[in-house]
Amino acid sequence: MNRRNELAGSDFGSLRFRSLGGWVERPVDQQPELEGHVSADVIVVGAGFAGLSTALELTTRGAKVIVLEQEFGGFGASGRNAGYLLGSMGIEFEFFVRRVGIEHARKFIRFYDEAVCYVERRMTELGIDCDYNPSGVIRAAVDPSQEKWLRKCMEVGRELGSVTRFVDQAEMRARGIPPAFLFGSEQRGGTLHPGKYVSGLRRAALQAGVKLYEKTPLLSYGEGPTITCKTARGSASAPLMVLATNAYTPQLGLLRNKVAPIRVSAIETQQLSSKQLASLGWHGREGIITPHLTMESHRLTAHNTMVLTVKKLNYVYGSKTPNVPDNGAYGALAQTLRERFPNLPDLGIQHCWSGYVSVAYDALPVVGVTGAQQNIHYVAGCSGHGLATHSFMGQLLAERINGVENPLLTALHHKTPSMLPEPFQWCALKATFAATRKYDEWTDRKVRKAVATN
Ligand SMILES: Cc1cc2nc3c(=O)[nH]c(=O)nc-3n(C[C@H](O)[C@H](O)[C@H](O)COP(=O)(O)OP(=O)(O)OC[C@H]3O[C@@H](n4cnc5c(N)ncnc54)[C@H](O)[C@@H]3O)c2cc1C
Incomplete structure (x- = not known):
């Protein structure tokens, strides 16, 4: 058995798959399923960052709002992510500029950065205590060959108004950032406990008077001046609907040609002992x-575990979103943990999970209005960066529904490229993932070689 398989296999045998992710449990005050008929000013479907934030913003503006959620608030990606509150640094500027042009790209950047402040x-x-650590987020190289790309991104970003700072090796070491991370670019933001954040939004929405129906999947809806939503045991009607179902939206028959649900995975280690924490030295706990083309994320939590995400993405034929383990991704993350933190060889991994984000071919947000009456609003896209953006979308959509168009929302308007029909979509996405993985493996092999010769 080679070293890589051995690591993946041994870590992996004891991994516990958490079907709800690592941060949330089913709420003790789970709201009752919808029974009978109800009506409101607006029906919001989906209770993640986008849905809860929109419902809350609309209620504050005096609207009567119903939220339909298939499981419970935070069941989707909002309760499963890595908790990075990050703005424009997370997006690929070059690709972006080629797609929409410099002037338009500048406005996108403002949207992403404004979302962090929001x-x-x-x-x-809202008085949400979610262990937020405004440490900044560092995009850190693991191999010297990544410097050129990093600096290029910073340069293009600067031209677009994305404020980042280069952190050199000396500063990285002085700040106690683990030595696998050589140098990087840093941006405002930080890390939080996404479970506490989304539960805080849910609690605030309930307190504000939002009527939340949990365990209530939207099964179908009828269009017209009044939209009627059918659920298993009831129905809801309103003149306006907001689909905040993100990666699940294609299953409702909408945005099938605009976004694909991509599976993103995570592992969480056991709690680090005080000795392990001291040996790590990572005092600022920067995210x-x-x-990498398919990034790695590494962070410490407030409860002294480490959470690693991404490395290997996946797509399920037909835009399906089964809540199942992704063993290949957990294996890759387990190996990454060992390689980036060789001084913590005994640190166990306690569990792993996966979730779905929605991704357009241009990786940009997908937000708009549809329906014969132009009364169905939707929000998706934002790829793996929806913590800030999809929360902020709540304010922007509530303003739009109230007749005030925020220029930051107008700026997101662009033509989203069309997705391919199956089986071509499956083939295209799988081929892209395989190619990016090959490139990333090439980088990682260089890192291993450098470590071995030192
Ligand atoms: C492992 C992982 C790591 C990530 N890390 C980060 C990060 O560090 N920073 C960051 O910014 N982003 C991150 N993301 C992305 C981020 O989590 C998402 O962009 C964001 O949560 C999207 O919020 P949302 O409200 O639009 O969607 P979701 O949270 O997915 O909410 C959609 C909701 O709709 C409900 N729903 C679906 N269909 C129906 C239906 N028919 N009827 C009723 N309800 C329905 C679902 O149950 C779900 O609760 C990560 C994602 C994952 C999976």
């Missing part, structure tokens, strides 16, 4: 992401 403000306004 969440920071809302946490205070780290890497410039």
Whole structure:
């Protein structure tokens, strides 16, 4: 058995799959399923960052709002992510600029960065304590060959108004950032406990008077001046609907040609002992992401575990979103843990999970209005960066519904490229993942070689 398989196999045998992700449990005050008929000013479907934030913003503006959620608030990606509150640094500028042009790209950047400020403000306004550490986020290289790309991204970003700072090796070491991370670019933001954040939004929405129906999947809807939503045991009607179902939206028959649900995975280690924490030295607990094509993210939690995400993405034929383990991804993450933190060889992995984000071919947000009456609003896209953006979308959509168009929302308007029909979509996405993985493996092999010769 080679070293790689051995690591993946041994870590992996004891891994516990958590079907609800690592941060949330089913709420003790789970709201009752919808029974009978109800009506409101707006029906929001989906209770993640986008749905809860929109419902809350609309209610504050005086609307009567119903939320239909198939499981419970935070069941989707909002309760499963890595908890990075990150703005424009997370997106690939070059690709972006080629797609929409410099002027338009500048406005996108403002949207992404403004979204971070929005969440920071809302946490205070709503009194949500979610272990937020405004440490900044560092996009850190693991191999010197990544410097050119990193600097290029910073340069293009700067031209677009994305504020980042280069952190050199000396500063990285002085700050106690683990030595696998050589140097990087840093941006405002930080890490939080996404379970506490989404539960805080849910609690605030309930307190504000939002009528939340949990365990209530939307099965179908009828269009017209009044939209009627059918659920298993009831129905709801309103003149307006907001689909905040993100990666699950194609299953409702909408946005099938605009976004694909992509599976993203995570592992969480056991709690680090004080000795392990001291040996790590990572005092500022900065959120780290890497410039791999399929990134790695590494962070410490407030309860002293480490959470690693991504490395290997997946797509299920037909845009399906089964809540099942992704063993290949957990194996890759387990190996990454061992390689980036060789001084913690005994640190066990306690569990793993996966979730779905929605991705357009241009990786940009997909937000708009549809229906014969133009009364069905939707929000998706934002790829793996929806913590800030999809929360902020709540304010922007509530303003739009109230007749005030925020220029930051107008700026997101662009033509989303069409997705391919199956089986071509499956083939295209699988081929892309395989190619990016090959490139990333080439980088990682260089890192291993450098470690072996040192
Ligand atoms: C492992 C992982 C790591 C990530 N890390 C980060 C990160 O660090 N930072 C970051 O910014 N982003 C991250 N993301 C992405 C981020 O989590 C998402 O972009 C964000 O949560 C999207 O929020 P949302 O409300 O749009 O969607 P979701 O949270 O997915 O909410 C959609 C909701 O709709 C409900 N629903 C679906 N269909 C129906 C139906 N028919 N009827 C009723 N309800 C329905 C679902 O149950 C779900 O609760 C990560 C994602 C994953 C999976």
